[in-house]
Amino acid sequence: MEVKAWGGCGLAIPSRVLLWMVAIQIVALFSTGTGSLTVKSEGNFVHSQGYETGSYLSHSCIHDEILHQRRRPGRKEYSITPQVYEESDSSRSQGHRGRALLSLSSLPSQPKDSMHPIRIYLNYDAVGHSTDRDCRCVGDVVKLGEPPAASMPGNRACDPHGDPPVFVDCWYNCTIEDIAGEDKKQRLRKALEKTADWFKRALSVEPVKGNLRLSGYSACGQDGGVQLPHEYIEYGIVDADLVLLVTTRPTTGNTLAWAVACERDQWGRAIAGHVNVAPRHLTAEAETLLSATLIHEVMHVLGFDPHAFAHFRDEKKRRHSKVTVQVMDKKLGRMVTRVVLPRVVMHSRHHYGAFSENFTGLELEDGGGKGTSGSHWEKRLLMNEIMTGSVDTRSVVSKMTLALLEDSGWYRANYSMADHLGWGRNQGTEFVTLPCNLWKAAYHCNTTQLSGCTYNREAEGYCPIVSYSGDLPQWAQYFPQANKGGQSSLADYCTYFVAYSDGSCTDTNSARSPDRMLGEVRASNSRCMASSLVRTGFVRGSMTQGNGCYQHRCTNNTLEVAVDGVWKVCPEVGGPIQFPGFNGELICPAYHELCSAIPVPVNGQCPASCSLNGDCINGKCFCFLGFYGHDCSMQSCPNNCSGHGACHSNGICACENGRTGIDCSTAICDEQCSLHGGVCDNGVCEFRCSDYAGYTCQNSSMLLPSLSICSDVLARDGFEQHCAPSEPSILQQLEAAVVMPNYNRLMPAGQTLLSILDNGYCAAAAKRLACWISIQRCDKDGDNRLRVCHSACRSYNSACGAGLDCSDQTLFSSEEEGVEQCTGYGEIRPSWVRRFRNFYSRNHSR
Numbered sequence: 001m002e003v004k005a006w007g008g009c010g011l012a013i014p015s016r017v018l019l020w021m022v023a024i025q026i027v028a029l030f031s032t033g034t035g036s037l038t039v040k041s042e043g044n045f046v047h048s049q050g051y052e053t054g055s056y057l058s059h060s061c062i063h064d065e066i067l068h069q070r071r072r073p074g075r076k077e078y079s080i081t082p083q084v085y086e087e088s089d090s091s092r093s094q095g096h097r098g099r100a101l102l103s104l105s106s107l108p109s110q111p112k113d114s115m116h117p118i119r120i121y122l123n124y125d126a127v128g129h130s131t132d133r134d135c136r137c138v139g140d141v142v143k144l145g146e147p148p149a150a151s152m153p154g155n156r157a158c159d160p161h162g163d164p165p166v167f168v169d170c171w172y173n174c175t176i177e178d179i180a181g182e183d184k185k186q187r188l189r190k191a192l193e194k195t196a197d198w199f200k201r202a203l204s205v206e207p208v209k210g211n212l213r214l215s216g217y218s219a220c221g222q223d224g225g226v227q228l229p230h231e232y233i234e235y236g237i238v239d240a241d242l243v244l245l246v247t248t249r250p251t252t253g254n255t256l257a258w259a260v261a262c263e264r265d266q267w268g269r270a271i272a273g274h275v276n277v278a279p280r281h282l283t284a285e286a287e288t289l290l291s292a293t294l295i296h297e298v299m300h301v302l303g304f305d306p307h308a309f310a311h312f313r314d315e316k317k318r319r320h321s322k323v324t325v326q327v328m329d330k331k332l333g334r335m336v337t338r339v340v341l342p343r344v345v346m347h348s349r350h351h352y353g354a355f356s357e358n359f360t361g362l363e364l365e366d367g368g369g370k371g372t373s374g375s376h377w378e379k380r381l382l383m384n385e386i387m388t389g390s391v392d393t394r395s396v397v398s399k400m401t402l403a404l405l406e407d408s409g410w411y412r413a414n415y416s417m418a419d420h421l422g423w424g425r426n427q428g429t430e431f432v433t434l435p436c437n438l439w440k441a442a443y444h445c446n447t448t449q450l451s452g453c454t455y456n457r458e459a460e461g462y463c464p465i466v467s468y469s470g471d472l473p474q475w476a477q478y479f480p481q482a483n484k485g486g487q488s489s490l491a492d493y494c495t496y497f498v499a500y501s502d503g504s505c506t507d508t509n510s511a512r513s514p515d516r517m518l519g520e521v522r523a524s525n526s527r528c529m530a531s532s533l534v535r536t537g538f539v540r541g542s543m544t545q546g547n548g549c550y551q552h553r554c555t556n557n558t559l560e561v562a563v564d565g566v567w568k569v570c571p572e573v574g575g576p577i578q579f580p581g582f583n584g585e586l587i588c589p590a591y592h593e594l595c596s597a598i599p600v601p602v603n604g605q606c607p608a609s610c611s612l613n614g615d616c617i618n619g620k621c622f623c624f625l626g627f628y629g630h631d632c633s634m635q636s637c638p639n640n641c642s643g644h645g646a647c648h649s650n651g652i653c654a655c656e657n658g659r660t661g662i663d664c665s666t667a668i669c670d671e672q673c674s675l676h677g678g679v680c681d682n683g684v685c686e687f688r689c690s691d692y693a694g695y696t697c698q699n700s701s702m703l704l705p706s707l708s709i710c711s712d713v714l715a716r717d718g719f720e721q722h723c724a725p726s727e728p729s730i731l732q733q734l735e736a737a738v739v740m741p742n743y744n745r746l747m748p749a750g751q752t753l754l755s756i757l758d759n760g761y762c763a764a765a766a767k768r769l770a771c772w773i774s775i776q777r778c779d780k781d782g783d784n785r786l787r788v789c790h791s792a793c794r795s796y797n798s799a800c801g802a803g804l805d806c807s808d809q810t811l812f813s814s815e816e817e818g819v820e821q822c823t824g825y826g827e828i829r830p831s832w833v834r835r836f837r838n839f840y841s842r843n844h845s846r
Contacts, residue, residue, distance in 0.1 A: 057286060058392040059256040059293040062167070063300050063375040080679070081215040082266040083208045115204035115412045120196040120298075121212075121240035124189070126226045126247050128180050133224050133249045135174035135279065144250065145169040145223060160253040167252045177280035180248040184282035191287070192246065192275070195294040202402065202417040203302070205269070205410060211236025212243065214272055220245055220262035221274020228272075244275045244301070251278040256290060259297035261305065266673070266680060268311025269410040273301035292395045296386050299401065303408045304387055306374050310688075311679065312341070313409025315625045316661035319681050320409075325361060331433055333475035337364045337374070341407035342624060346615050347399040351421065354429040355604030357617050362400060363432075365389050367489040377401070379490040381432055383423035389490050396421050422456045426602060436494035437478040445497050446479075452497040453528035453547050457589065458506050459499035460528050460547055505549035519563035519582060520548045527552055527594060532584035533563060540584070550586065554595035561588060607631040626651065626662050638663035689723035689778055689785045697721040697778035697785075706731045709739055710771035717824065721778035723785040734774055743770040748800055765799035768792065772824040773811060779821075787813045789822035 128134050133142050145168035147156050158170035172178075180188070213236040219225030226245040237243055244259075251258070257277040261270035275297060281290060303312070309323040326337045338361030339345075348362045349355055363378035365388065377400070379388040386395040396419035406413040424431050424443075431439060437446075442455045445463035454461045464487045471482040476493040478485060485493030502512040505526040514520035517535045526549045533548070534540040551562040559570040563579040563586065570577060570588030578585050606616035607630060614623035614632035623632035635651035645655040645664035655664035667683025678685040689697045699721055700714045706728040707714065714722060725731045746766035769792055776785040790813050793806035806812050813822035 057289045058254060058390050059289060059296070060254050060390050061296060061300075061376065062255050062258055063260075063297075063305070080264050080266065081213055081271065083213060083271065084210055085206050085208065114206060116207045117200045118203045118205045118411070119207070119239055119241045120199060121237055121243045122189075122192050122196060123229070123243060123245050124185075125229060126245060127185060127188070128248060130224060130247070130249070134180075134247070135172075135178035135250055138174060138176050138179070140174040141171050142174060142250065143223070144172045144252065147171055158252050165253075172250050172252070174250065175280075178250045178278070180279040180282070184248070184279050187282045187284075187287070188246070188248065188277055191277075191282075191290050191294055192244070194291060195298055196244075198295060198417070199298065199302075202397075202414050203405060204412040204414070205241050208241050208271075211238055212240040212271060214243070214263055220272055221247075221276075222258070222260050223247075223249055223276065225262070226274055242270060242301070243272050244298070245272070247274065247276045248279050248282075249276050250280070251276070256281040256286070256293045257297050259301050261301045261308065264311065266669075267313060267317070267410065268308065268679065269408070270301050270303065270308070273298075275301070288393045289391070292386060292391050292393065295397065296391045296395070299387055299405070300375065303405050303410065304375065304401070308408070312407065315409070316663060317409060317666045318661070319679075320407075324364065332435055334366075334473070336366065338362060339364060339404065341404060342615060343403035343407045344400055346610075346612065347403045348432075349616055350609060351398070351400065352424050352428065352432055353426040353602035353605075354432055355602065355606070355616050355618060356429040358433055359429050365490060367492065378492075379488065380436060380492040380494055381424060382421070383491070385421055385423075428602065435475070435478070436492065436496075439494075443496055445495050451546060453530070454497050454499050457527040457529070457594070458504065460503035460505065460549065461497035461499045463495055464498050465495055511549075514549060516564075518548045519550070519579065521551050521562070522549050523551055525551050525553060527589070529561070529589065530587040533579065533582045533586055534584055535564075536581055536583055552594055554591075557591075559588065559591045559595050561586060608633065639665065687785045687787060688783050689776075695723055696726045697723055697783055698726070703731065703775070707735065708732075709735045709743075709767070710775060713768050713771040713824075714775065717777065722775050723778050724775050738774050739770050742773060743767055746770055746796065746800070746802070746804075748802070762800040765796040768824060769796045777823040786821060786823045787811060789813055789819065789825050790815045790817065792822075792824040795825075 128136060130142075135142060144158055147169050156166065156170045158168075158172045159166045214220075214228055214232045219227050226247060228245075232243070255278070257275065259273055259275040261273045263270070263272035265271050275294070277290070277294075306324075310319075312320040312323050314320050320341070322340055324337050325340050326335060328334070329336045340361035344362055345360070349359060352359070363381055364374060365376040365378050366374075367379075367389075376389040377385055377387050379390070382388055382398065382400070384392070384395050385398045385401065387401045388395075397417065398421040399415050399418040402413035402415055402418055405411045427440065427443070431443075436444060438444075442453075445452055446465075448463050448465050451460060451462055453459070465479075465484055466487050467481070468483045468485065471477070472485045472493055476485055478493070478495065486495040487498075488494075502510060504511040505522055505528050506524050508522050511522050514522045517538050518531065518540070519533055519535065528547055529550050531546060531548045531550070532540065540546070553560050553562075553567070558572075560567045561570055561577070562568075563582060566579055568577050568579065570591070572591045574588045574590035574593070576585040576587055604616070604618045606614075606619055606621045610616050610621035610623070611627070611631050611633040613627040613635075614621045616622075621630060621632050623629070626635055626638050628634050628636060637645075637647035637651055637653045641647050641653035641655065642659075642663050642665040644659040645653040647653055653662065653664050655661070658668050660666050660668055665682075669678075669680035669683055669685050673680050673685035678687050680686070689695050700717065703714060703722060703724055704711045725734060743766055746769060748762065769788065772788045772792060776787065778785055787809070788811055790806055793804055793812050796802060797804055797806070819825050
């Protein structure tokens with residue numbers, strides 16, 4: 001009997017047994033409904049381009065779930081590492097290496113037109129190298145997320161089909177599909193290189209001068225992360241603006257990949273990220289879906305991330321005062337979160353034809369649970385846009401997504417890379433402001449008894465209405481029966497025509513044969529139209545009015561439709577026409593629906609679309625800073641460069657050293673701000689509480705009931721505002737996971753006569769310091785967190801005979817900062833204790 005080794009796992013397996021194992025894997029994939037090609041749908045369906053069929057693969061994004069995991073106590077979400085964005089004398093020096101390169105003084109600002117295509121560097125060193133997270137042998141049990149510390153492998157098994165399902169923080173049992181062999185690694189490289197090239201054409205960025213430098217203070221990413229190579233920290237990375245560290249760790253369900261940012265520059269832009277692709281999805285069949293998925297996930301790294309929103313910059317390179325707004329929408333009947341960034345709003349107006357002042361921003365997803373809500377566009381409004389919560393083979397990149405990245409202040413978007421998004425185009429303000437049961441007929445259906453056409457007329461479809469076991473939310477009750485609604489929670493349970501799996505009018509390979517009795521033809525120029533046609537002498541069937549696929553052409557400013565080879569001109573506004581040899585009639589669409597390349601006039605449009613340099617509201621342009629004119633077509637130096645730069649003839653300011661922004665009005669902080677964990681905003685180094693995801697400034701009285709260890713410390717500080725997790729359960733975990741370990745580290749290890757006499761002072765000082773490091777005071781403005789007082793560090797050193805570095809301004813204030821400018825204050829121990837300690841130490845050392 002032939003014996004084969006299993007992929008270097010040290011197992012000798014007879015070939016017959018090996019074939020048997022593979023067969024069992026295949027049977028398991030089909031019997032459980034999982035595997036590299038099987039798709040778990042929302043409800044019972046799969047979503048794609050405004051209509052859904054069971055023939056499209058999809059990817060379910062879990063980005064928000066990852067963000068939730070990264071907010072656990074003790075987790076550092078990202079590091080800030082300042083970069084050089086213009087050559088200076090210090091950066092030209094050949095003798096400087098590693099952190100010495102960070103010793104920059106005032107950095108002159110780059111002109112606005114100095115953007116270059118983004119350079120993404122891909123690192124594959126960690127692929128397959130983690131012993132506890134990568135599947136290297138069949139039967140390996142590896143971690144997904146962070147299983148409970150007390151659990152053993154197998155005690156909390158990942159089970160996406162369980163009740164309840166277990167997707168993360170569990171132990172995963174590896175199959176043959178989860179092992180990244182050489183063929184899968186090659187497929188991975190090809191897909192990621194294609195992704196990097198797409199972004200190189202789509203986005204420009206202010207290029208890093210010299211090498212891209214990373215801090216390496218902690219592992220980069222999620223699920224254990226990836227340790228940065230030493231040379232990246234010491235020497236940096238040549239010709240790169242962003243480095244992506246790649247892994248191939250397993251995932252559950254139909255999640256193909258995930259990605260997170262882990263290091264940012266001094267302006268908040270991501271400079272390093274972790275991308276994970278599940279090996280079981282590295283197949284030829286999933287290649288198209290993988291391409292769309294990787295673009296989606298890298299978008300999260302680049303900035304489509306609610307935590308990144310806090311770092312977005314406006315034209316002046318100051319923090320955006322508002323990125324999102326949460327309001328109670330009375331028309332929709334619920335709370336909604338809208339992106340109100342200027343270019344997102346501008347491109348949304350042009351897409352929907354929503355030029356009314358009632359349109360104020362584009363909605364973010366509120367459905368789909370922790371994995372999807374908050375990090376994606378609302379699927380009801382953008383359907384098959386690539387940054388909705390589920391991605392499939394027909395997902396497209398819209399101008400709104402590119403606009404969001406440009407509104408970050410970090411990138412310039414190439415809008416020619418945007419795809420055509422048909423869903424909602426020119427449907428008006430009502431489409432984005434009214435509930436979907438009030439939409440026009442092409443986007444809405446309310447009975448399962450009739451077939452119809454998908455919104456873009458590319459397929460015949462049905463109206464899926466689901467009866468749920470419980471009532472839908474009040475705002476989603478579109479039917480008299482409270483438990484009836486559409487199939488997708490992401491699309492707010494809206495009901496619209498969904499393509500039959502064989503109902504395409506344009507795809508002759510997957511569609512059923514055309515019905516000759518109805519005069520149908522399926523071809524690239526065919527579209528779905530309402531029709532009661534039936535060949536003379538035949539009966540149509542149970543429904544006199546239905547629909548079919550018919551060829552069309554646009555010629556001489558008219559729409560023509562063919563039935564059984566006979567072409568007829570349609571009325572310009574649409575309507576019924578008849579054909580010889582057929583009973584019944586065909587209902588023509590309006591000419592502009594299928595033929596006009598010129599957008600349909602919409603009320604409130606502005607001249608020249610404000611040259612895409614301003615917002616259009618009710619026919620009037622409101623120009624962005626630096627542009628003027630009735631159509632915003634002219635450019636000038638805003639405020640004459642605020643007296644801090646030279647105005648060039650093209651209307652662009654060249655700022656002097658120490659100044660930046662479109663009008664040179666913004667001051668730049670020195671590099672010490674970023675190195676100490678702060679963020680610069682107009683020359684002021686800020687340590688914002690809100691920069692920590694899930695943290696807010698809260699009154700101490702609200703925190704004390706949830707605290708046990710630190711309650712007396714905060715009470716001693718007085719009832720002020722403190723920066724702490726907003727969820728009480730996370731706050732309690734903070735004490736157990738961070739405060740106590742820090743306290744144990746701060747307490748001296750050895751017990752001496754002195755420690756017995758002095759333990760009370762040391763223990764109290766160590767406890768205070770451990771609490772203050774984790775729960776810091778907020779300033780009077782209510783957001784900036786105040787670092788631990790320098791005196792508190794010195795007091796701890798004095799009380800415990802320790803040598804903690806009090807000059808570390810990542811944690812501690814400077815000596816000059818007063819009590820009101822920092823957290824806590826040090827109590828200098830009694831002089832007799834200090835004298836006794838010095839005496840004891842001198843004699844004990846002899």
